[in-house]
Amino acid sequence: MARYNAKEAEQKWQAAWNAAQAFLTPTVSDKPKCYVLEMFPYPSGRIHMGHVRNYTMGDVIARFKRALGFNVLHPMGWDAFGLPAENAARDNVSAGKNSGINPREWTYANIAAMRSELQALGLAIDWTREFATCDADYYTHQQKLFLDFYKDDLVYRSEADVNWDPVDMTVLANEQVIDGKGWRSGAAVERRKLSQWFFRITRYSEELLRALDGLEKWPEKVRIMQKNWIGRSEGLRFSFDLSNLTKLDVFTTRPDTLFGASFVALSPDHPLTEELARDDEKLRDFVAECRKTGTAEAEIETAEKLGYDTGLTAAHPFDPDWKLPVMIANFVLMGYGTGAIFGCPGHDQRDHDFARKYHLPILPVVVPEGEDPKTFSVAAEPYIGPGKLANSRFLDELDVEAAKNEVASRLEAQGKGKRTVNYRLRDWLASRQRAWGCPIPMIHCATCGVVPVKESDLPVRLPDDLNFNVKGNPLDAHPTFKHVDCPVCGGKARRETDTLDTFVDSSWYFARFADPFSADPVNREAVNYWLPVDQYIGGIEHAILHLLYARFFTRAMHATGWVKLDEPFESLFTQGMVCHETYQNAAGQWVEPAEIEKRGDKAFLKAGGAEVTVGHSEKMSKSKKNVVAPMGMIEVFGADAIRWFMLSDSPPERDVDWSEAGAEGCWRFAGRIHRLVTEAEGLAPVGTAVGEVSGAALELRQATHKAIAAVTDDLTHLRFNRAVAQIYTLANAIQLHAAADAAVRREALEAIVLLIGPMMPHLAETCWEVLGHKTMLVDTPWPAFIEALTRSDNVTIAVQVNGKRRGELTLALGAPEDAVKAAALALDGVVRVLEGKAPKKVIVVPNRIVNIVA
RNA sequence: GCCCCUGUGGCGGAAUGGUAGACGCGGCAGACUCAAAAUCUGUUGCCUUCACGGGCGUGCUGGUUCAAGUCCGGCCAGGGGCACCA
Numbered sequence: 001m002a003r004y005n006a007k008e009a010e011q012k013w014q015a016a017w018n019a020a021q022a023f024l025t026p027t028v029s030d031k032p033k034c035y036v037l038e039m040f041p042y043p044s045g046r047i048h049m050g051h052v053r054n055y056t057m058g059d060v061i062a063r064f065k066r067a068l069g070f071n072v073l074h075p076m077g078w079d080a081f082g083l084p085a086e087n088a089a090r091d092n093v094s095a096g097k098n099s100g101i102n103p104r105e106w107t108y109a110n111i112a113a114m115r116s117e118l119q120a121l122g123l124a125i126d127w128t129r130e131f132a133t134c135d136a137d138y139y140t141h142q143q144k145l146f147l148d149f150y151k152d153d154l155v156y157r158s159e160a161d162v163n164w165d166p167v168d169m170t171v172l173a174n175e176q177v178i179d180g181k182g183w184r185s186g187a188a189v190e191r192r193k194l195s196q197w198f199f200r201i202t203r204y205s206e207e208l209l210r211a212l213d214g215l216e217k218w219p220e221k222v223r224i225m226q227k228n229w230i231g232r233s234e235g236l237r238f239s240f241d242l243s244n245l246t247k248l249d250v251f252t253t254r255p256d257t258l259f260g261a262s263f264v265a266l267s268p269d270h271p272l273t274e275e276l277a278r279d280d281e282k283l284r285d286f287v288a289e290c291r292k293t294g295t296a297e298a299e300i301e302t303a304e305k306l307g308y309d310t311g312l313t314a315a316h317p318f319d320p321d322w323k324l325p326v327m328i329a330n331f332v333l334m335g336y337g338t339g340a341i342f343g344c345p346g347h348d349q350r351d352h353d354f355a356r357k358y359h360l361p362i363l364p365v366v367v368p369e370g371e372d373p374k375t376f377s378v379a380a381e382p383y384i385g386p387g388k389l390a391n392s393r394f395l396d397e398l399d400v401e402a403a404k405n406e407v408a409s410r411l412e413a414q415g416k417g418k419r420t421v422n423y424r425l426r427d428w429l430a431s432r433q434r435a436w437g438c439p440i441p442m443i444h445c446a447t448c449g450v451v452p453v454k455e456s457d458l459p460v461r462l463p464d465d466l467n468f469n470v471k472g473n474p475l476d477a478h479p480t481f482k483h484v485d486c487p488v489c490g491g492k493a494r495r496e497t498d499t500l501d502t503f504v505d506s507s508w509y510f511a512r513f514a515d516p517f518s519a520d521p522v523n524r525e526a527v528n529y530w531l532p533v534d535q536y537i538g539g540i541e542h543a544i545l546h547l548l549y550a551r552f553f554t555r556a557m558h559a560t561g562w563v564k565l566d567e568p569f570e571s572l573f574t575q576g577m578v579c580h581e582t583y584q585n586a587a588g589q590w591v592e593p594a595e596i597e598k599r600g601d602k603a604f605l606k607a608g609g610a611e612v613t614v615g616h617s618e619k620m621s622k623s624k625k626n627v628v629a630p631m632g633m634i635e636v637f638g639a640d641a642i643r644w645f646m647l648s649d650s651p652p653e654r655d656v657d658w659s660e661a662g663a664e665g666c667w668r669f670a671g672r673i674h675r676l677v678t679e680a681e682g683l684a685p686v687g688t689a690v691g692e693v694s695g696a697a698l699e700l701r702q703a704t705h706k707a708i709a710a711v712t713d714d715l716t717h718l719r720f721n722r723a724v725a726q727i728y729t730l731a732n733a734i735q736l737h738a739a740a741d742a743a744v745r746r747e748a749l750e751a752i753v754l755l756i757g758p759m760m761p762h763l764a765e766t767c768w769e770v771l772g773h774k775t776m777l778v779d780t781p782w783p784a785f786i787e788a789l790t791r792s793d794n795v796t797i798a799v800q801v802n803g804k805r806r807g808e809l810t811l812a813l814g815a816p817e818d819a820v821k822a823a824a825l826a827l828d829g830v831v832r833v834l835e836g837k838a839p840k841k842v843i844v845v846p847n848r849i850v851n852i853v854a
Numbered sequence: 855g856c857c858c859c860u861g862u863g864g865c866g867g868a869a870u871g872g873u874a875g876a877c878g879c880g881g882c883a884g885a886c887u888c889a890a891a892a893u894c895u896g897u898u899g900c901c902u903u904c905a906c907g908g909g910c911g912u913g914c915u916g917g918u919u920c921a922a923g924u925c926c927g928g929c930c931a932g933g934g935g936c937a938c939c940a
Contacts, residue, residue, distance in 0.1 A: 003892095221935085224858060228936055235940080252940060265940095305938080331938040341940050349855080350938050424939060543935085649866045649878065657866075665879060668892095675893085725868075725877035732877090735894085798873035803921045805873060843920050849872045853920050 004674035006638025039538030140459030141521035217571035231424025238417025251337030256403035260365035269334035437499025507553035640760035703733035
């Protein structure tokens with residue numbers, strides 16, 4: 001029999017699935033549904049191993065659920081707006097090829113290339129539903145949603161201090177600033193005051209936080225990250241009366257420490273600071289100095305506390321005669337709370353640093369248990385823990401919680417304060433000064449202000465003839481795009497030239513997949529049937545950005561009547577990265593894996609044979625050149641072997657090391673399965689019932705049914721690596737019992753072929769055909785198992801004395817306790833250790849273990 | 855600084871509180887072969903013993919339990935997230 005030819009099989013079955021429209025999904029159906037979705041890719045041009053891992057996992061689930069009888073939706077699309085396309089066009093221009101690429105052509109060419117690569121993996125995808133977010137037919141609906149949100153006050157325009165990325169020449173959302181740097185460019189972000197478009201995500205701060213508890217099928221890690229990002233803190237907002245007769249609002253989570261206050265501090269960006277700076281040159285210099293400090297971690301850690309005394313004083317809310325100095329302090333952030341605080345150096349590290357530098361009083365007002373209030377000192381370091389109040393008049397002797405309540409109640413009663421909940425989460429700044437994005441459907445009119453584009457005028461199309469040989473946003477520089485008539489007064493007006501953050505595009509694509517042909521943004525009937533996504537899979541790097549925005553968008557779409565749910569993703573799985581060793585030559589330059597040859601632990605250049613340094617295994621990245629292209633590997637080992645590799649060995653949430661030896665092992669296993677099927681002789685015909693069997697045949701039957709039960713359970717729980725191990729075990733059993741009963745062997749072979757179906761679909765179809773089936777395996781239900789056959793007749797029971805293993809017994813399953821006990825006590829090893837003494841106690845765990853306490 | 859996760863053979867990793875190391879990779883030995891490849895079979899935690907056997911073993915350290923990789927406390931190491939957030 002010929003050896004398994006993966007390439008032939010893959011072409012044959014992919015064509016057969018296509019011809020049969022095997023993965024075409026009805027829009028709605030009476031069958032129970034299962035929506036399996038992997039985070040859609042950015043069309044960079046070619047797939048990488050991370051895609052292969054992600055889409056293979058999703059495909060296994062989709063095929064498994066389908067075999068279980070679900071109506072499965074498993075679509076694919078393209079997150080197609082974004083900077084790389086623009087940069088490619090710009091590079092093209094600077095290379096002098098003016099006739100060349102524009103972002104649209106670049107993007108669609110990449111999509112075509114990547115589509116065929118994904119198809120080579122044999123994914124069970126309904127390609128009729130494919131769309132790209134840069135399709136006008138997609139973004140027109142996004143513009144419609146934007147206008148709906150605008151009507152509902154979920155979108156607004158506001159001037160604010162925003163993050164400006166000087167390299168990408170655009171503003172960024174808070175979520176896109178990592179360690180003070182732009183998430184794509186890595187450039188230090190600058191602060192600019194600009195008028196920008198925002199989504200009012202903070203309307204749902206509380207809800208987004210609370211609903212996290214209900215997302216039981218999300219990784220705990222992601223929920224914690226979102227919780228921290230939303231950053232809820234309960235406290236008190238109250239006002240100080242200032243000596244210039246104005247009031248100053250501050251926020252605190254520690255109202256209990258109010259009698260330990262020794263100053264009030266304003267942010268350098270506080271409106272009052274700006275007001276004061278108008279007539280104070282020194283203050284202006286000070287503010288400028290503060291703004292120099294970067295926001296990078298290292299800078300913040302080493303940054304000195306800087307303060308400026310305004311000369312103003314603030315009256316203590318419980319003692320009008322107690323005056324506190326009003327300072328400007330560089331560590332007070334305008335973006336949190338009210339941008340002003342009262343400083344209590346005794347119980348806050350930052351206030352402590354500040355007070356020491358500016359020689360302000362440091363007074364303990366909370367004293368830990370066991371300390372004497374008269375001697376307890378916070379001069380050296382602040383005390384943050386629990387304790388009883390002291391030096392605090394009417395609060396003395398109260399514990400911290402009671403004191404917080406007391407202060408809050410009194411200030412509320414006086415009308416000076418209010419208990420409030422503060423969130424770290426800011427509104428989502430969603431406008432970008434970029435050309436390759438969804439145009440914001442708004443118009444600026446000198447007389448009417450900002451007006452929405454009429455729905456009948458949608459879509460606002462991106463022009464094709466953008467000139468990238470300009471500074472700034474090519475949309476803004478376009479000769480006609482921005483010149484429009486005002487939809488209200490009809491006068492000359494200016495079209496908004498900012499586009500939407502690409503994270504907007506990915507915030508609702510999952511809903512569009514339910515019916516990508518709908519004339520509305522979503523087909524309500526279709527989304528009611530398909531949403532939520534039953535299983536969403538992607539990288540942990542989207543734990544906050546994409547997943548938080550999508551949760552917000554779903555709520556906003558609920559509020560505007562498009563969907564009837566709040567949470568888009570029922571179950572989330574975050575898969576690990578694909579890593580590879582790194583290599584560096586003598587000059588310290590990175591070397592690609594394809595250029596080296598391994599001998600033992602050492603690696604050498606194929607050309608020239610010079611030794612290279614083998615570095616740690618890291619996430620595959622272009623910069624480290626440790627990338628292995630999937631297509632080359634599929635060419636060598638076949639798609640099924642690569643899929644199998646991605647599923648075996650490592651648990652799916654953990655990082656996996658790519659290794660060619662591992663892929664080769666998978667390829668060999670594919671061949672072994674093929675041989676087991678093709679070389680099986682004298683199999684019973686298709687459909688033969690299995691009769692009563694014993695001996696080797698019974699053992700094989702039991703192995704078969706155990707494997708079906710275990711693989712079913714493992715795939716249900718996404719434990720692909722264990723499912724793979726179970727299948728190896730069954731393969732070993734089939735090989736061992738190659739001479740067993742003809743019907744039993746057929747049962748075993750059919751089972752193993754069906755079990756590998758979701759993971760190695762082409763091989764499985766081939767084997768299914770060899771076994772004599774006329775219908776395709778994709779149309780075959782998942783195999784059932786017989787419970788009684790998943791248990792062996794005999795069990796091996798370990799026998800311990802004082803917890804130490806001294807022997808084992810092989811007994812019939814369910815042997816009576818007395819017999820087990822007697823047999824255990826008679827074991828040589830047990831007798832030797834007991835030395836004739838009677839045991840104190842014997843614990844028998846049925847069918848598992850006996851522990852004798854001597 | 856705060857929060858979270860992970861530490862098991864040469865390697866990737868299994869293990870509802872109940873025989874630690876399933877399964878795979880790698881290694882070793884053998885069969886087939888003139889030979890090699892491919893394939894198949896056996897073996898493979900460490901120490902000790904001719905052997906039977908014995909001892910030690912899940913980062914370290916205490917504890918709970920008849921029984922701990924698993925539960926609890928305290929450390930150590932590695933990784934991740936957040937961070938002048940009042």
